[in-house]
Amino acid sequence: MNPTHTAWNRLATSARLAPAAAGSPAPFGFATRVAARAFERGPTSLYALFSWRALGMATLIAAVCVAVNLNSVLKAREDGPLTVTDPVAEVLSQT
Amino acid sequence: MSSDDESFDLAACLERVRARDQIAARELVEHLHPLVSRIVRTRLPRRVAEEDIAQDIFLKMFTRLEQYQGNVPFTHWVSRIAVTTCIDHLRAQQRRPEFRWADLSENEADVLDNVLTNENDVDAGEALASRELVEKLLSQIKPDDRMVLQMLDLEQKSLAEISQLTGWNTTLIKVRAFRARRKLRKLFEELKRKERQ
Structure with a gap:
Protein backbone atom coordinates (compact mmCIF):
# COMPACT_ATOMS: atom_id res chain seq x y z
CA MET A 1 0.00 0.00 0.00
CA ASN A 2 1.36 3.39 -0.95
CA PRO A 3 1.73 5.29 2.35
CA THR A 4 0.56 8.54 0.75
CA HIS A 5 -2.86 6.93 0.27
CA THR A 6 -3.41 5.97 3.90
CA ALA A 7 -6.17 7.68 5.82
CA TRP A 8 -3.64 9.10 8.26
CA ASN A 9 -1.51 10.64 5.52
CA ARG A 10 -4.48 12.29 3.85
CA LEU A 11 -5.65 13.60 7.19
CA ALA A 12 -2.18 14.89 8.11
CA THR A 13 -1.85 16.58 4.71
CA SER A 14 -5.12 18.38 5.32
CA ALA A 15 -4.20 19.31 8.91
CA ARG A 16 -0.94 20.87 7.71
CA LEU A 17 -2.98 23.42 5.75
CA ALA A 18 -4.41 24.84 8.97
CA PRO A 19 -2.62 28.01 10.13
CA ALA A 20 0.39 27.18 12.28
CA ALA A 21 0.28 28.14 15.95
CA ALA A 22 1.93 31.50 16.49
CA GLY A 23 3.98 32.56 19.47
CA SER A 24 2.82 35.48 21.57
CA PRO A 25 4.47 38.04 23.85
CA ALA A 26 4.50 37.25 27.55
CA PRO A 27 1.29 38.26 29.36
CA PHE A 28 1.52 41.29 31.63
CA GLY A 29 3.47 40.48 34.80
CA PHE A 30 4.45 36.99 33.64
CA ALA A 31 8.15 37.71 33.14
CA THR A 32 8.45 39.55 36.49
CA ARG A 33 6.75 36.67 38.33
CA VAL A 34 8.89 34.00 36.67
CA ALA A 35 12.13 35.93 37.23
CA ALA A 36 11.28 36.42 40.91
CA ARG A 37 10.45 32.73 41.35
CA ALA A 38 13.61 31.68 39.58
CA PHE A 39 15.81 33.56 42.02
CA GLU A 40 13.89 32.81 45.19
CA ARG A 41 14.99 29.18 44.85
CA GLY A 42 18.66 30.12 44.99
CA PRO A 43 21.35 28.80 42.70
CA THR A 44 21.62 25.05 42.38
CA SER A 45 25.23 24.28 41.75
CA LEU A 46 26.49 20.82 40.93
CA TYR A 47 28.13 20.79 44.36
CA ALA A 48 24.82 21.52 46.10
CA LEU A 49 23.07 18.85 44.05
CA PHE A 50 25.66 16.23 45.00
CA SER A 51 25.63 17.35 48.63
CA TRP A 52 21.92 16.67 48.89
CA ARG A 53 22.34 13.30 47.19
CA ALA A 54 25.23 12.42 49.49
CA LEU A 55 23.17 13.40 52.54
CA GLY A 56 20.32 11.19 51.35
CA MET A 57 22.64 8.24 50.76
CA ALA A 58 24.34 8.70 54.15
CA THR A 59 20.96 8.76 55.90
CA LEU A 60 19.89 5.61 54.09
CA ILE A 61 23.12 3.77 54.95
CA ALA A 62 22.85 4.87 58.62
CA ALA A 63 19.27 3.62 58.80
CA VAL A 64 20.25 0.26 57.30
CA CYS A 65 23.16 -0.08 59.78
CA VAL A 66 20.86 0.62 62.73
CA ALA A 67 18.28 -1.86 61.44
CA VAL A 68 20.89 -4.59 60.95
CA ASN A 69 22.58 -4.14 64.34
CA LEU A 70 19.53 -3.34 66.44
CA ASN A 71 19.03 -6.94 67.63
CA SER A 72 22.61 -7.32 68.80
CA VAL A 73 22.51 -4.02 70.67
CA LEU A 74 19.23 -4.88 72.40
CA LYS A 75 20.49 -8.35 73.31
CA ALA A 76 23.68 -6.93 74.79
CA ARG A 77 21.63 -4.53 76.90
CA GLU A 78 19.50 -7.38 78.18
CA ASP A 79 22.66 -9.30 79.20
CA GLY A 80 23.50 -6.55 81.69
CA PRO A 81 26.27 -3.97 81.88
CA LEU A 82 29.64 -4.83 80.42
CA THR A 83 32.21 -5.95 82.96
CA VAL A 84 35.82 -5.27 82.27
CA THR A 85 38.34 -7.36 84.15
CA ASP A 86 41.78 -6.04 84.85
CA PRO A 87 44.24 -8.83 83.79
CA VAL A 88 47.07 -7.40 85.96
CA ALA A 89 44.86 -7.40 89.09
CA GLU A 90 43.83 -11.00 88.35
CA VAL A 91 47.46 -12.16 88.06
CA LEU A 92 48.41 -10.33 91.28
CA SER A 93 45.48 -11.82 93.20
CA GLN A 94 46.49 -15.35 92.15
CA THR A 95 50.06 -14.95 93.42
CA MET B 1 10.92 41.79 21.92
CA SER B 2 11.02 38.24 20.52
CA SER B 3 13.49 35.40 19.97
CA ASP B 4 13.94 36.66 16.37
CA ASP B 5 14.86 40.15 17.56
CA GLU B 6 18.44 40.66 16.36
CA SER B 7 19.04 43.76 18.50
CA PHE B 8 18.75 41.68 21.67
CA ASP B 9 22.19 40.89 23.11
CA LEU B 10 21.60 37.36 24.33
CA ALA B 11 25.16 36.67 25.48
CA ALA B 12 25.26 39.80 27.64
CA CYS B 13 21.81 39.05 29.02
CA LEU B 14 22.87 35.50 29.97
CA GLU B 15 25.94 36.87 31.74
CA ARG B 16 23.74 39.18 33.80
CA VAL B 17 21.29 36.38 34.58
CA ARG B 18 24.17 34.23 35.81
CA ALA B 19 25.11 37.12 38.09
CA ARG B 20 21.53 36.89 39.44
CA ASP B 21 20.28 40.09 37.84
CA GLN B 22 16.49 39.87 38.07
CA ILE B 23 15.90 42.54 35.42
CA ALA B 24 17.99 40.55 32.94
CA ALA B 25 16.02 37.41 33.84
CA ARG B 26 12.79 39.27 33.08
CA GLU B 27 14.17 40.46 29.74
CA LEU B 28 15.24 36.93 28.88
CA VAL B 29 11.75 35.58 29.60
CA GLU B 30 10.18 38.32 27.48
CA HIS B 31 12.64 37.62 24.68
CA LEU B 32 12.00 33.86 24.67
CA HIS B 33 8.28 33.81 25.40
CA PRO B 34 7.13 33.83 21.72
CA LEU B 35 9.34 30.81 21.01
CA VAL B 36 8.23 28.90 24.09
CA SER B 37 4.52 29.68 23.66
CA ARG B 38 4.69 28.57 20.00
CA ILE B 39 6.21 25.23 21.04
CA VAL B 40 3.60 24.69 23.76
CA ARG B 41 0.71 25.59 21.43
CA THR B 42 1.98 23.36 18.65
CA ARG B 43 2.64 20.33 20.78
CA LEU B 44 -0.05 20.30 23.42
CA PRO B 45 -3.84 20.13 23.17
CA ARG B 46 -5.59 23.47 23.26
CA ARG B 47 -7.28 22.82 26.59
CA VAL B 48 -4.06 22.72 28.66
CA ALA B 49 -3.01 25.61 30.89
CA GLU B 50 -0.45 27.09 28.55
CA GLU B 51 0.85 29.75 30.96
CA ASP B 52 1.59 27.22 33.71
CA ILE B 53 3.59 25.06 31.32
CA ALA B 54 5.48 28.07 29.96
CA GLN B 55 6.34 29.04 33.54
CA ASP B 56 7.53 25.51 34.24
CA ILE B 57 9.76 25.64 31.15
CA PHE B 58 11.32 28.97 32.15
CA LEU B 59 11.96 27.82 35.73
CA LYS B 60 13.72 24.71 34.40
CA MET B 61 15.73 26.94 32.08
CA PHE B 62 16.95 29.11 34.97
CA THR B 63 17.68 26.08 37.18
CA ARG B 64 19.80 24.43 34.49
CA LEU B 65 21.44 27.57 33.16
CA GLU B 66 24.80 26.62 34.67
CA GLN B 67 24.75 23.45 32.56
CA TYR B 68 24.47 25.38 29.29
CA GLN B 69 27.90 25.11 27.65
CA GLY B 70 27.18 27.09 24.48
CA ASN B 71 27.70 24.08 22.17
CA VAL B 72 24.32 24.72 20.53
CA PRO B 73 22.46 28.01 20.05
CA PHE B 74 20.67 29.03 23.23
CA THR B 75 17.25 28.98 21.52
CA HIS B 76 17.81 25.31 20.52
CA TRP B 77 18.71 24.48 24.10
CA VAL B 78 15.55 26.17 25.40
CA SER B 79 13.46 24.49 22.68
CA ARG B 80 14.67 21.12 23.89
CA ILE B 81 13.65 21.94 27.46
CA ALA B 82 10.26 23.07 26.14
CA VAL B 83 9.70 19.91 24.09
CA THR B 84 10.70 17.56 26.91
CA THR B 85 8.47 19.47 29.33
CA CYS B 86 5.56 19.08 26.89
CA ILE B 87 6.26 15.33 26.70
CA ASP B 88 6.32 15.13 30.53
CA HIS B 89 3.02 16.96 30.61
CA LEU B 90 1.45 14.57 28.09
CA ARG B 91 2.70 11.61 30.13
CA ALA B 92 1.10 13.04 33.27
CA GLN B 93 -2.26 13.43 31.56
CA GLN B 94 -4.81 10.67 31.71
CA ARG B 95 -5.40 9.20 28.27
CA ARG B 96 -8.97 9.11 27.04
CA PRO B 97 -10.29 5.60 27.37
CA GLU B 98 -11.97 5.42 23.99
CA PHE B 99 -12.26 7.42 20.80
CA ARG B 100 -15.92 7.73 19.78
Missing part, protein backbone atom coordinates in the same frame (compact mmCIF):
# COMPACT_ATOMS: atom_id res chain seq x y z
CA TRP B 101 -17.73 9.17 16.79
CA ALA B 102 -20.10 10.83 19.24
CA ASP B 103 -17.26 13.03 20.57
CA LEU B 104 -16.66 14.60 17.16
CA SER B 105 -18.14 17.80 15.82
CA GLU B 106 -20.12 17.64 12.58
CA ASN B 107 -17.13 18.89 10.54
CA GLU B 108 -14.69 16.50 12.21
CA ALA B 109 -17.04 13.57 11.58
CA ASP B 110 -17.31 14.58 7.90
CA VAL B 111 -13.53 14.71 7.56
CA LEU B 112 -13.13 11.34 9.25
CA ASP B 113 -15.84 9.88 7.05
CA ASN B 114 -14.03 11.25 4.01
CA VAL B 115 -10.60 9.80 4.88
CA LEU B 116 -12.10 6.44 5.83
CA THR B 117 -14.35 5.91 2.85
CA ASN B 118 -12.60 7.37 -0.18
CA GLU B 119 -9.15 7.95 -1.60
CA ASN B 120 -9.60 11.64 -2.40
CA ASP B 121 -7.77 14.39 -0.60
CA VAL B 122 -9.64 16.24 2.12
CA ASP B 123 -11.14 19.54 1.02
CA ALA B 124 -8.79 22.46 1.81
CA GLY B 125 -11.63 24.24 3.64
CA GLU B 126 -11.65 21.46 6.22
CA ALA B 127 -8.09 22.11 7.41
CA LEU B 128 -9.11 23.32 10.86
CA ALA B 129 -11.47 20.40 11.39
CA SER B 130 -8.68 18.08 10.24
CA ARG B 131 -6.31 19.65 12.76
CA GLU B 132 -8.84 19.16 15.58
CA LEU B 133 -9.46 15.60 14.49
CA VAL B 134 -5.73 14.87 14.37
CA GLU B 135 -5.40 16.19 17.93
CA LYS B 136 -8.16 13.87 19.14
CA LEU B 137 -6.66 10.88 17.35
CA LEU B 138 -3.18 11.61 18.68
CA SER B 139 -4.54 11.72 22.22
CA GLN B 140 -5.11 7.97 21.86
CA ILE B 141 -1.45 7.06 21.45
CA LYS B 142 1.49 7.10 23.86
CA PRO B 143 2.93 10.59 24.48
CA ASP B 144 6.40 9.79 23.13
CA ASP B 145 4.98 8.17 19.98
CA ARG B 146 2.53 11.02 19.58
CA MET B 147 5.30 13.61 19.75
CA VAL B 148 7.33 11.81 17.09
CA LEU B 149 4.38 11.53 14.70
CA GLN B 150 3.42 15.14 15.25
CA MET B 151 6.90 16.36 14.43
CA LEU B 152 7.38 14.00 11.48
CA ASP B 153 4.01 14.14 9.76
CA LEU B 154 2.55 17.49 10.81
CA GLU B 155 5.60 19.70 11.25
CA GLN B 156 7.59 17.71 8.65
CA LYS B 157 10.77 17.83 10.67
CA SER B 158 13.71 15.61 9.76
CA LEU B 159 14.90 12.75 11.97
CA ALA B 160 17.99 14.81 12.85
CA GLU B 161 15.88 17.77 13.95
CA ILE B 162 13.65 15.53 16.09
CA SER B 163 16.71 13.91 17.58
CA GLN B 164 18.11 17.32 18.48
CA LEU B 165 14.83 18.43 20.08
CA THR B 166 14.12 15.28 22.05
CA GLY B 167 17.52 13.73 22.68
CA TRP B 168 16.32 10.40 21.20
CA ASN B 169 18.42 8.58 18.62
CA THR B 170 17.11 8.13 15.07
CA THR B 171 16.45 4.40 15.48
CA LEU B 172 14.26 5.05 18.50
CA ILE B 173 12.41 7.80 16.59
CA LYS B 174 11.74 5.42 13.67
CA VAL B 175 10.49 2.73 16.05
CA ARG B 176 8.17 5.21 17.75
CA ALA B 177 6.85 6.48 14.41
CA PHE B 178 6.22 2.93 13.23
CA ARG B 179 4.41 2.06 16.46
CA ALA B 180 2.30 5.23 16.34
CA ARG B 181 1.27 4.67 12.69
CA ARG B 182 0.35 1.06 13.44
CA LYS B 183 -1.80 2.17 16.36
CA LEU B 184 -3.50 4.80 14.19
CA ARG B 185 -4.12 2.25 11.44
CA LYS B 186 -5.85 -0.02 13.97
CA LEU B 187 -7.85 2.93 15.23
CA PHE B 188 -8.97 3.81 11.69
CA GLU B 189 -10.00 0.19 11.06
CA GLU B 190 -11.99 0.14 14.26
CA LEU B 191 -13.67 3.45 13.42
CA LYS B 192 -14.53 2.18 9.95
CA ARG B 193 -16.26 -0.84 11.51
CA LYS B 194 -18.25 1.33 13.90
CA GLU B 195 -18.89 3.99 11.28
CA ARG B 196 -21.20 6.68 12.67
CA GLN B 197 -23.12 4.35 14.96
Whole structure:
Protein backbone atom coordinates (compact mmCIF):
# COMPACT_ATOMS: atom_id res chain seq x y z
CA MET A 1 0.00 0.00 0.00
CA ASN A 2 1.36 3.39 -0.95
CA PRO A 3 1.73 5.29 2.35
CA THR A 4 0.56 8.54 0.75
CA HIS A 5 -2.86 6.93 0.27
CA THR A 6 -3.41 5.97 3.90
CA ALA A 7 -6.17 7.68 5.82
CA TRP A 8 -3.64 9.10 8.26
CA ASN A 9 -1.51 10.64 5.52
CA ARG A 10 -4.48 12.29 3.85
CA LEU A 11 -5.65 13.60 7.19
CA ALA A 12 -2.18 14.89 8.11
CA THR A 13 -1.85 16.58 4.71
CA SER A 14 -5.12 18.38 5.32
CA ALA A 15 -4.20 19.31 8.91
CA ARG A 16 -0.94 20.87 7.71
CA LEU A 17 -2.98 23.42 5.75
CA ALA A 18 -4.41 24.84 8.97
CA PRO A 19 -2.62 28.01 10.13
CA ALA A 20 0.39 27.18 12.28
CA ALA A 21 0.28 28.14 15.95
CA ALA A 22 1.93 31.50 16.49
CA GLY A 23 3.98 32.56 19.47
CA SER A 24 2.82 35.48 21.57
CA PRO A 25 4.47 38.04 23.85
CA ALA A 26 4.50 37.25 27.55
CA PRO A 27 1.29 38.26 29.36
CA PHE A 28 1.52 41.29 31.63
CA GLY A 29 3.47 40.48 34.80
CA PHE A 30 4.45 36.99 33.64
CA ALA A 31 8.15 37.71 33.14
CA THR A 32 8.45 39.55 36.49
CA ARG A 33 6.75 36.67 38.33
CA VAL A 34 8.89 34.00 36.67
CA ALA A 35 12.13 35.93 37.23
CA ALA A 36 11.28 36.42 40.91
CA ARG A 37 10.45 32.73 41.35
CA ALA A 38 13.61 31.68 39.58
CA PHE A 39 15.81 33.56 42.02
CA GLU A 40 13.89 32.81 45.19
CA ARG A 41 14.99 29.18 44.85
CA GLY A 42 18.66 30.12 44.99
CA PRO A 43 21.35 28.80 42.70
CA THR A 44 21.62 25.05 42.38
CA SER A 45 25.23 24.28 41.75
CA LEU A 46 26.49 20.82 40.93
CA TYR A 47 28.13 20.79 44.36
CA ALA A 48 24.82 21.52 46.10
CA LEU A 49 23.07 18.85 44.05
CA PHE A 50 25.66 16.23 45.00
CA SER A 51 25.63 17.35 48.63
CA TRP A 52 21.92 16.67 48.89
CA ARG A 53 22.34 13.30 47.19
CA ALA A 54 25.23 12.42 49.49
CA LEU A 55 23.17 13.40 52.54
CA GLY A 56 20.32 11.19 51.35
CA MET A 57 22.64 8.24 50.76
CA ALA A 58 24.34 8.70 54.15
CA THR A 59 20.96 8.76 55.90
CA LEU A 60 19.89 5.61 54.09
CA ILE A 61 23.12 3.77 54.95
CA ALA A 62 22.85 4.87 58.62
CA ALA A 63 19.27 3.62 58.80
CA VAL A 64 20.25 0.26 57.30
CA CYS A 65 23.16 -0.08 59.78
CA VAL A 66 20.86 0.62 62.73
CA ALA A 67 18.28 -1.86 61.44
CA VAL A 68 20.89 -4.59 60.95
CA ASN A 69 22.58 -4.14 64.34
CA LEU A 70 19.53 -3.34 66.44
CA ASN A 71 19.03 -6.94 67.63
CA SER A 72 22.61 -7.32 68.80
CA VAL A 73 22.51 -4.02 70.67
CA LEU A 74 19.23 -4.88 72.40
CA LYS A 75 20.49 -8.35 73.31
CA ALA A 76 23.68 -6.93 74.79
CA ARG A 77 21.63 -4.53 76.90
CA GLU A 78 19.50 -7.38 78.18
CA ASP A 79 22.66 -9.30 79.20
CA GLY A 80 23.50 -6.55 81.69
CA PRO A 81 26.27 -3.97 81.88
CA LEU A 82 29.64 -4.83 80.42
CA THR A 83 32.21 -5.95 82.96
CA VAL A 84 35.82 -5.27 82.27
CA THR A 85 38.34 -7.36 84.15
CA ASP A 86 41.78 -6.04 84.85
CA PRO A 87 44.24 -8.83 83.79
CA VAL A 88 47.07 -7.40 85.96
CA ALA A 89 44.86 -7.40 89.09
CA GLU A 90 43.83 -11.00 88.35
CA VAL A 91 47.46 -12.16 88.06
CA LEU A 92 48.41 -10.33 91.28
CA SER A 93 45.48 -11.82 93.20
CA GLN A 94 46.49 -15.35 92.15
CA THR A 95 50.06 -14.95 93.42
CA MET B 1 10.92 41.79 21.92
CA SER B 2 11.02 38.24 20.52
CA SER B 3 13.49 35.40 19.97
CA ASP B 4 13.94 36.66 16.37
CA ASP B 5 14.86 40.15 17.56
CA GLU B 6 18.44 40.66 16.36
CA SER B 7 19.04 43.76 18.50
CA PHE B 8 18.75 41.68 21.67
CA ASP B 9 22.19 40.89 23.11
CA LEU B 10 21.60 37.36 24.33
CA ALA B 11 25.16 36.67 25.48
CA ALA B 12 25.26 39.80 27.64
CA CYS B 13 21.81 39.05 29.02
CA LEU B 14 22.87 35.50 29.97
CA GLU B 15 25.94 36.87 31.74
CA ARG B 16 23.74 39.18 33.80
CA VAL B 17 21.29 36.38 34.58
CA ARG B 18 24.17 34.23 35.81
CA ALA B 19 25.11 37.12 38.09
CA ARG B 20 21.53 36.89 39.44
CA ASP B 21 20.28 40.09 37.84
CA GLN B 22 16.49 39.87 38.07
CA ILE B 23 15.90 42.54 35.42
CA ALA B 24 17.99 40.55 32.94
CA ALA B 25 16.02 37.41 33.84
CA ARG B 26 12.79 39.27 33.08
CA GLU B 27 14.17 40.46 29.74
CA LEU B 28 15.24 36.93 28.88
CA VAL B 29 11.75 35.58 29.60
CA GLU B 30 10.18 38.32 27.48
CA HIS B 31 12.64 37.62 24.68
CA LEU B 32 12.00 33.86 24.67
CA HIS B 33 8.28 33.81 25.40
CA PRO B 34 7.13 33.83 21.72
CA LEU B 35 9.34 30.81 21.01
CA VAL B 36 8.23 28.90 24.09
CA SER B 37 4.52 29.68 23.66
CA ARG B 38 4.69 28.57 20.00
CA ILE B 39 6.21 25.23 21.04
CA VAL B 40 3.60 24.69 23.76
CA ARG B 41 0.71 25.59 21.43
CA THR B 42 1.98 23.36 18.65
CA ARG B 43 2.64 20.33 20.78
CA LEU B 44 -0.05 20.30 23.42
CA PRO B 45 -3.84 20.13 23.17
CA ARG B 46 -5.59 23.47 23.26
CA ARG B 47 -7.28 22.82 26.59
CA VAL B 48 -4.06 22.72 28.66
CA ALA B 49 -3.01 25.61 30.89
CA GLU B 50 -0.45 27.09 28.55
CA GLU B 51 0.85 29.75 30.96
CA ASP B 52 1.59 27.22 33.71
CA ILE B 53 3.59 25.06 31.32
CA ALA B 54 5.48 28.07 29.96
CA GLN B 55 6.34 29.04 33.54
CA ASP B 56 7.53 25.51 34.24
CA ILE B 57 9.76 25.64 31.15
CA PHE B 58 11.32 28.97 32.15
CA LEU B 59 11.96 27.82 35.73
CA LYS B 60 13.72 24.71 34.40
CA MET B 61 15.73 26.94 32.08
CA PHE B 62 16.95 29.11 34.97
CA THR B 63 17.68 26.08 37.18
CA ARG B 64 19.80 24.43 34.49
CA LEU B 65 21.44 27.57 33.16
CA GLU B 66 24.80 26.62 34.67
CA GLN B 67 24.75 23.45 32.56
CA TYR B 68 24.47 25.38 29.29
CA GLN B 69 27.90 25.11 27.65
CA GLY B 70 27.18 27.09 24.48
CA ASN B 71 27.70 24.08 22.17
CA VAL B 72 24.32 24.72 20.53
CA PRO B 73 22.46 28.01 20.05
CA PHE B 74 20.67 29.03 23.23
CA THR B 75 17.25 28.98 21.52
CA HIS B 76 17.81 25.31 20.52
CA TRP B 77 18.71 24.48 24.10
CA VAL B 78 15.55 26.17 25.40
CA SER B 79 13.46 24.49 22.68
CA ARG B 80 14.67 21.12 23.89
CA ILE B 81 13.65 21.94 27.46
CA ALA B 82 10.26 23.07 26.14
CA VAL B 83 9.70 19.91 24.09
CA THR B 84 10.70 17.56 26.91
CA THR B 85 8.47 19.47 29.33
CA CYS B 86 5.56 19.08 26.89
CA ILE B 87 6.26 15.33 26.70
CA ASP B 88 6.32 15.13 30.53
CA HIS B 89 3.02 16.96 30.61
CA LEU B 90 1.45 14.57 28.09
CA ARG B 91 2.70 11.61 30.13
CA ALA B 92 1.10 13.04 33.27
CA GLN B 93 -2.26 13.43 31.56
CA GLN B 94 -4.81 10.67 31.71
CA ARG B 95 -5.40 9.20 28.27
CA ARG B 96 -8.97 9.11 27.04
CA PRO B 97 -10.29 5.60 27.37
CA GLU B 98 -11.97 5.42 23.99
CA PHE B 99 -12.26 7.42 20.80
CA ARG B 100 -15.92 7.73 19.78
CA TRP B 101 -17.73 9.17 16.79
CA ALA B 102 -20.10 10.83 19.24
CA ASP B 103 -17.26 13.03 20.57
CA LEU B 104 -16.66 14.60 17.16
CA SER B 105 -18.14 17.80 15.82
CA GLU B 106 -20.12 17.64 12.58
CA ASN B 107 -17.13 18.89 10.54
CA GLU B 108 -14.69 16.50 12.21
CA ALA B 109 -17.04 13.57 11.58
CA ASP B 110 -17.31 14.58 7.90
CA VAL B 111 -13.53 14.71 7.56
CA LEU B 112 -13.13 11.34 9.25
CA ASP B 113 -15.84 9.88 7.05
CA ASN B 114 -14.03 11.25 4.01
CA VAL B 115 -10.60 9.80 4.88
CA LEU B 116 -12.10 6.44 5.83
CA THR B 117 -14.35 5.91 2.85
CA ASN B 118 -12.60 7.37 -0.18
CA GLU B 119 -9.15 7.95 -1.60
CA ASN B 120 -9.60 11.64 -2.40
CA ASP B 121 -7.77 14.39 -0.60
CA VAL B 122 -9.64 16.24 2.12
CA ASP B 123 -11.14 19.54 1.02
CA ALA B 124 -8.79 22.46 1.81
CA GLY B 125 -11.63 24.24 3.64
CA GLU B 126 -11.65 21.46 6.22
CA ALA B 127 -8.09 22.11 7.41
CA LEU B 128 -9.11 23.32 10.86
CA ALA B 129 -11.47 20.40 11.39
CA SER B 130 -8.68 18.08 10.24
CA ARG B 131 -6.31 19.65 12.76
CA GLU B 132 -8.84 19.16 15.58
CA LEU B 133 -9.46 15.60 14.49
CA VAL B 134 -5.73 14.87 14.37
CA GLU B 135 -5.40 16.19 17.93
CA LYS B 136 -8.16 13.87 19.14
CA LEU B 137 -6.66 10.88 17.35
CA LEU B 138 -3.18 11.61 18.68
CA SER B 139 -4.54 11.72 22.22
CA GLN B 140 -5.11 7.97 21.86
CA ILE B 141 -1.45 7.06 21.45
CA LYS B 142 1.49 7.10 23.86
CA PRO B 143 2.93 10.59 24.48
CA ASP B 144 6.40 9.79 23.13
CA ASP B 145 4.98 8.17 19.98
CA ARG B 146 2.53 11.02 19.58
CA MET B 147 5.30 13.61 19.75
CA VAL B 148 7.33 11.81 17.09
CA LEU B 149 4.38 11.53 14.70
CA GLN B 150 3.42 15.14 15.25
CA MET B 151 6.90 16.36 14.43
CA LEU B 152 7.38 14.00 11.48
CA ASP B 153 4.01 14.14 9.76
CA LEU B 154 2.55 17.49 10.81
CA GLU B 155 5.60 19.70 11.25
CA GLN B 156 7.59 17.71 8.65
CA LYS B 157 10.77 17.83 10.67
CA SER B 158 13.71 15.61 9.76
CA LEU B 159 14.90 12.75 11.97
CA ALA B 160 17.99 14.81 12.85
CA GLU B 161 15.88 17.77 13.95
CA ILE B 162 13.65 15.53 16.09
CA SER B 163 16.71 13.91 17.58
CA GLN B 164 18.11 17.32 18.48
CA LEU B 165 14.83 18.43 20.08
CA THR B 166 14.12 15.28 22.05
CA GLY B 167 17.52 13.73 22.68
CA TRP B 168 16.32 10.40 21.20
CA ASN B 169 18.42 8.58 18.62
CA THR B 170 17.11 8.13 15.07
CA THR B 171 16.45 4.40 15.48
CA LEU B 172 14.26 5.05 18.50
CA ILE B 173 12.41 7.80 16.59
CA LYS B 174 11.74 5.42 13.67
CA VAL B 175 10.49 2.73 16.05
CA ARG B 176 8.17 5.21 17.75
CA ALA B 177 6.85 6.48 14.41
CA PHE B 178 6.22 2.93 13.23
CA ARG B 179 4.41 2.06 16.46
CA ALA B 180 2.30 5.23 16.34
CA ARG B 181 1.27 4.67 12.69
CA ARG B 182 0.35 1.06 13.44
CA LYS B 183 -1.80 2.17 16.36
CA LEU B 184 -3.50 4.80 14.19
CA ARG B 185 -4.12 2.25 11.44
CA LYS B 186 -5.85 -0.02 13.97
CA LEU B 187 -7.85 2.93 15.23
CA PHE B 188 -8.97 3.81 11.69
CA GLU B 189 -10.00 0.19 11.06
CA GLU B 190 -11.99 0.14 14.26
CA LEU B 191 -13.67 3.45 13.42
CA LYS B 192 -14.53 2.18 9.95
CA ARG B 193 -16.26 -0.84 11.51
CA LYS B 194 -18.25 1.33 13.90
CA GLU B 195 -18.89 3.99 11.28
CA ARG B 196 -21.20 6.68 12.67
CA GLN B 197 -23.12 4.35 14.96
